[in-house]
Amino acid sequence: MYVGGDWVASDSRALIEVENPATEEIIASVPDGTAEDARMALEAAHRAQPAWAALPAIARGRLVAKLAGAVSAQAEDLARIVTLEQGKPLAQARGEIGAVVTFLTYAAESARRIEGDIVAADNPDEEIQIRRHPYGVVVGLTAWNYPAALAARKLGPALVAGNSFVLLAHEITPLSGLALARLAHQVGLPAGVFNVVTGRGPVVGQAMVESPLSGLVTMTGSTRAGREIYRAGAEGLKVIRLELGGKAPFIVMQDADIDAAVAAAVTARFTNCGQICTCNERMYLHRDIADAFLEKFVAAARALTIGDPLGAVDLGPKVSGAERDKVARIVARARAAGAEVLLEGGPLTDGRHARGHWYAPTVLEVSDNASPVLREEVFGPAVAALRVDSFEAAVAHANDTSYGLSAYLFTRNARDLARAPRLLKFGELYLNRSNGEAVQGFHTGWGHSGLGGEDGKYGFDGYLRKQTTYLNWG
Incomplete structure (x- = not known):
């Protein structure tokens, strides 16, 4: 797994086998992560986040754009990974990797779009300022149907907004997330800003959601899994964003x-x-x-x-x-x-x-x-x-x-x-x-299809929380 800028084994040393769905052959094995692995990744992200947030947004955007360039340069290899672990035709996998580049590029371009407001005050010599700040550590839980694109869809805006990020790569399709981490390491993303843990949702995912270190949880998956995450986050009153099933x-x-x-x-x-x-x-x-x-x-x-x-x-x-x-x-x-x-x-x-x-x-x-x-x-x-x-x-x-x-x-x-x-x-x-x-639209579900949404200015704004300051000049 990729934690704190290093490649590490799981605390349990157990493995999950990754199957090629077209042949049923085992093509890789990844760590079967534990709650302790989740804790280590969250702590690494927590340590890295303040310095990352202190960078100008445009500097964060440049690094995310650099990651987009690295993905583009390795597009064919990444598409083959998606096909081998997920089963979609290679032409469609190429399209998915193209979406990764688009998501990251759009997020990088959003660095100059972080805005606040000054509104009229009720009192003399006073100004009301509304600022946007990162949540801190963002946990990303992704589905197996678009393992690369869904990770990038969340990672890009989270990082540009000043958050650090911990991805739980789905146990069926974990290789795409790990490949993205390898490229992030190569382009010089600071250690701990992006972490990838492998393992099972009821163990690793639940530990991430319940941890006091996670500030925002964003998940794409089934409605059943969304309910479980919502319950897991209830005790800590977590900010939860869910993109769930459809009909x-x-x-x-x-x-x-x-x-x-x-x-x-x-x-x-x-x-x-x-x-x-x-x-x-x-x-x-x-x-x-x-x-x-x-x-x-x-x-x-x-x-x-x-x-x-x-x-x-x-x-x-x-x-x-x-x-x-x-x-x-x-x-x-x-x-x-x-x-x-x-x-x-x-x-x-x-x-x-x-x-x-x-x-x-x-x-x-x-x-x-x-x-x-x-x-x-x-x-x-x-x-x-x-x-x-x-x-x-x-x-x-x-x-x-x-x-x-x-x-x-x-x-x-x-x-x-x-x-x-x-x-x-x-x-x-x-x-x-x-x-x-x-990418400039807003992908959102109503009812049992989710909470919040992704993409565009509204999706980007979801990775920032608001703070109101009453500044008195007297």
Whole structure:
């Protein structure tokens, strides 16, 4: 692990094996960290933070920009690491590393955007000043679906804001975080400013969240894990930022550009084998165009190639056998409840897919919004469609969920486009386009999809706390 500027073993000397999900081969072993390892990393970050915060923000930004340059120079090697440990096709892994560079660069550019306010006072000879300060030590807990990008998304703004950072690299995909630490060391990031611990969330993560040394906890992962972190931080009244699961509705109305909607729906469902929190998870299709849409969507899904993610394919494996089996269980329950199978995909276990965690695209049609496949987050290459008679019916079905991360709408109706942001109860809307956030936007979830958010000026501001000073000149 990378702690205090040094590479160290775990206190326990136990190891976690890292599997290639395409072959089931063990490609590396990393320390199975302990609560004591978490304590050492937090203490190293705590010691380093005051001197780091004392640097001018522009100096911190230059070092983060230097890290972005190092990532860019090593992009191909980093992309291969992502593919080998996570399973996404290499072309998509290259895109993820490009996002790492973008996140770090944008954060570096934000160094001159740390601003305060002077507001009018009630008393004579007085000035009210509102300043922004770092929290101190930021703990980053990341998911396995984008192990490099999610780490950089949090690391960049946290560091530029003047915090030190401790990353718990997810136990399934820890190699990307360690590779980022290696580059941070090479570019001269001060010891202790960035630390990477490996291990399991219920042990290392909980210790980090509960520690009095952590000032802010930012996590991307499942809603279940988010609840556990929220509980763990409650006793210490921790500032918690959570980006959690989603169940994105994909609404296509009768006046939509069907070809554009199909292309977007395929991309938003099957990229990264459906393992994206903003994925197209359930489709609501106006009855007038449902047959045409589904015919084209099924044909496009059937044409997707599945295989070695280091090659030119559309889909790699699911990240683990457990994740593959979860998708199969949800689909089986939907079929038992009456879902019609439009494309029979499912687990692949023969021939060149005999090893690895493969799941072929599956498309269902259901007649009830209560179907399990429309209620539970699938997070894989299976999706169901439900026919609707109106925009209002589609919105009602879309909002009938505890999740509130993202939603899609395809229509040419100006009135429906204008009122969609008021009616759809989600933090992120994609209107007539597929998914993919801009770094200057704000990625945030409502409801059980999270608290706080990332990206843009609002995400950056989340790594700073405010202080009010009443300055009397008398």
